[in-house]
Amino acid sequence: MTHISFYKNADNKLSVARQLVAKAWGQDKNVLIYVSDKSIADEMDRLLWTQPALSFIPHCQDNHRLAGSTPIHIGSRMDTLARADVLINLDPDPPSVFSRFDRLLEIVTLDESDLVASRQRYRFYKERGYHLVTHDLLDHD
Numbered sequence: 397m398t399h400i401s402f403y404k405n406a407d408n409k410l411s412v413a414r415q416l417v418a419k420a421w422g423q424d425k426n427v428l429i430y431v432s433d434k435s436i437a438d439e440m441d442r443l444l445w446t447q448p449a450l451s452f453i454p455h456c457q458d459n460h461r462l463a464g465s466t467p468i469h470i471g472s473r474m475d476t477l478a479r480a481d482v483l484i485n486l487d488p489d490p491p492s493v494f495s496r497f498d499r500l501l502e503i504v505t506l507d508e509s510d511l512v513a514s515r516q517r518y519r520f521y522k523e524r525g526y527h528l529v530t531h532d533l534l535d536h537d
Contacts, residue, residue: 398495400526402518404504405534410436412503412533413484414443414453417468421453425467425481428458430491432472440470440486488513490520 406412413429420427431437437457444455458471472487483497488510494500500521504514521528 398497398500398526399529400500400502400521401529401531402502402504402514403531403533404514405532406503406505407533409486409503409505409510410440410443413440413486416482416484416501416503417444417455418451418453420482421468427468427482427484428480428497429468429470429484429486430472431470431486433487436486437470444468444470485517488517490517 403412403416417427417429429437429440431440441455441457444453453468454466455468455470456466458469458473480497482499482501483491483494484501484503485491485494486503491500502514502517504510518528
C-alpha cells in the first residue's frame with residue numbers, strides 16, 4: 397500500500413518539493429513531481445536547475461525526449477517512469493493512479509485555497525483506508 401505523507405505549513409510549495417526531490421534522489425529513488433499547470437512545471441524545472449547552486453538533480457519535464465532515462469520527471473504523465481517510487485503532488489486534486497507509487501508526498505501551504513484542497517485530499521485518502529502521516533514544517537524540535 398502506498399505510504400502517504402503530508403508536509404504542512406510550507407512557506408513555499410516548490411521549495412519544499414525541491415528539498416523532498418533532493419532527498420529522494422539521494423536515496424536512489426525515481427520521482428514524479430505531478431503538476432498539470434505548465435507554468436508551475438516550468439517554475440519547478442527552473443528551480444531544480446538553479447537550487448542549490450553547487451549541485452545538480454537530473455530531471456526533465458515528462459514530454460522531453462530523455463524522459464525515459466531520467467530519474468526525476470515534472471508533469472502530469474504517469475507513464476514516463478520505468479520504476480514508480482515517489483510521487484510529489486503539486487495539484488489540488490489527488491492524482492488518479494497514485495497507488496502505483498511506493499510513496500505519495502503532499503505539500504500544504506498556509507494559503508486558504510490550498511488548505512481547503514489539502515483537507516479534501518486528506519479525507520479522500522483516509523476514506524480509502526490509507527495510513528496518513530503528517531509532518532509540521534514549523535516544528536523545529
